[in-house]
């Protein structure tokens with residue numbers, strides 16, 4: 001039986017995932033949903049996504065690219081969700097839970113559904129009755145731009161059903177993608193959400209003129225905040241130095257390709273949130289995640305001074321210089 005895999009979303013990461021799946025040799029049929037009908041026509045005519053990773057050649061059949069979500073979902077056994085988290089609820093609003101019955105749903109999103117302050121696995125479970133054993137998460141330090149360049153990258157596939165994680169990871173691995181499996185679906189999701197916030201913090205500090213010496217202190221403190229939070233939310237044995245946790249924090253905080261760092265840098269340089277968002281054609285999940293995580297942490301009470309500083313800048317109109325100056329007194 002040929003495995004049928006759908007990718008939902010038309011941005012950089014969705015385009016990179018289409019490339020990874022296409023460059024993997026196991027037999028499969030790939031479907032692709034995106035909302036932008038002009039981009040779909042362009043892909044059908046010229047085999048490239050016009051707005052995101054436009055150098056990547058798209059080799060899937062034209063008839064498998066569509067803006068009809070029902071058509072794409074009904075054709076697939078594996079559904080990879082990859083719209084930014086802020087748009088997930090509206091994207092899936094016409095879909096009924098029965099349509100996802102028995103299907104394996106994989107989140108490649110690193111963000112929280114803002115309407116519910118939920119990670120994607122919980123959102124799918126509570127709103128679409130998808131059992132946790134049918135849910136996987138794709139994470140790990142990996143920028144879409146480097147996938148386009150076929151630079152060696154490692155992805156972690158996390159799921160409560162480790163066998164399913166192994167089966168799915170065999171669809172993604174190829175000559176430049178190595179896959180690791182994990183059963184820590186909640187810790188992996190929360191760590192991926194949090195690292196975006198710390199990359200925003202890193203960008204803000206860079207924009208304010210702090211140097212590499214301070215960045216190293218900031219990121220050392222950030223990984224401790226991540227560890228304390230994920231241990232509080234989902235206390236299992238985990239090594240926070242694994243690439244899905246520490247690795248993803250490092251690449252997002254330091255890479256030239258990071259959307260979150262770029263967004264933070266603009267805030268540090270004095271842009272308003274609105275103008276920084278307008279300047280980017282891409283989505284910095286850390287902006288939305290800061291709000292959700294700040295609310296969630298009211299229940300857990302974990303000491304997270306970096307999260308609080310970023311929240312005060314993005315949502316309480318605090319002046320970045322002042323918030324970061326106060327933060328520097330709390331780091332060690």
Ligand SMILES: NC(=O)C1=CN([C@@H]2O[C@H](COP(=O)(O)OP(=O)(O)OC[C@H]3O[C@@H](n4cnc5c(N)ncnc54)[C@H](O)[C@@H]3O)[C@@H](O)[C@H]2O)C=CC1
Nearest residue numbers: 010011012013014082083084087109110143144282283285
């Ligand atoms: N880009 C990357 O290297 C990686 C991204 N991710 C995650 O993948 C997810 C998707 O991000 P990217 O592909 O980077 O997005 P992107 O920033 O490249 O593109 C933005 C996407 O959002 C869509 N969009 C914008 N406004 C919308 C609206 N009102 N309704 C619906 N869709 C809208 C655009 O059509 C586009 O598909 C995020 O959760 C991100 O954290 C995860 C790993 C790597």
Ligand SMILES: O=C(CO)COP(=O)(O)O
Nearest residue numbers: 140141142143258259260
């Ligand atoms: O998750 C990512 C890299 O692993 C992408 O991070 P950015 O969204 O900040 O580019």
